[in-house]
Amino acid sequence: MTLRFWKKDEPPLPPGDEPSDIGWQRDERGYYQRLLRLRPQSSGLDGVGGVYVMWHRGVHPKWIYVGATDDLAQAIGDARDSxxxxxxxxxxxxxxxxxxxxxxxxxxxxxxxxDTLAPEIDDVFPADRIAMDATPIPVLPPG
Structure with a gap:
């Protein structure tokens, strides 16, 4: 089942339904973007809202941050400078x-x-707009 976030008349799934694939973005080769190589302002993300996730790979991979913003270019750019x-x-x-x-x-x-990923950074970055008391909407994490 897929959530159709772009249709105004369609409500979110109630909590407890199967997680939905929301189309996590990858590069033209099908790989996830390395934060330091991504140029958010030249990637068409200026003024585009959405949810973003950061993680690191290595011997002990970890989720770093999950956020939502009205301007992905600004939020990801700020993360690159953090x-x-x-x-x-x-x-x-x-x-x-x-x-x-x-x-x-x-x-x-x-x-x-x-709740699912338990990222290392659990506070909210300045460019983000998150209501911490929101009812969770199940989605598949990147992967």
Whole structure:
């Protein structure tokens, strides 16, 4: 079952339904983007809202952050400049992906992913807009 976030008349799935694939973005070769190689402003993300996830690969891979924003270029650009995020480069490359999720569903998707993935950074970055009391909306994580 797929959530159709782009249709105004379709409500989100109630909590407890099967997680949906929301189309995590990859590069033209089908790989997830390395954070330090991605140029968010030249990737067509200016003013585009959605949910984004960062993680690092290495001996002990970990989820780093899950957020939602009205401007993916700004949020991902800020993450690239964050010493806190960049500190994870020492453990393996930091990767990022995003999904275009309608604003009214973003907080629910983030709530579900934060509960499921337990990212290392659990506070909210300045460019993000997350209602922490949102009802979780089940989605498949990147992978």
């Amino acid at each position: 010493e806190r995020v960049l500190s994870y480069e020492a453990y393996g490359c930091v990767y990022v992906t995003w999904a275009l999720v309608r604003k009214e569903y973003q907080s629910g998707v983030v709530a579900y992913l934060r």
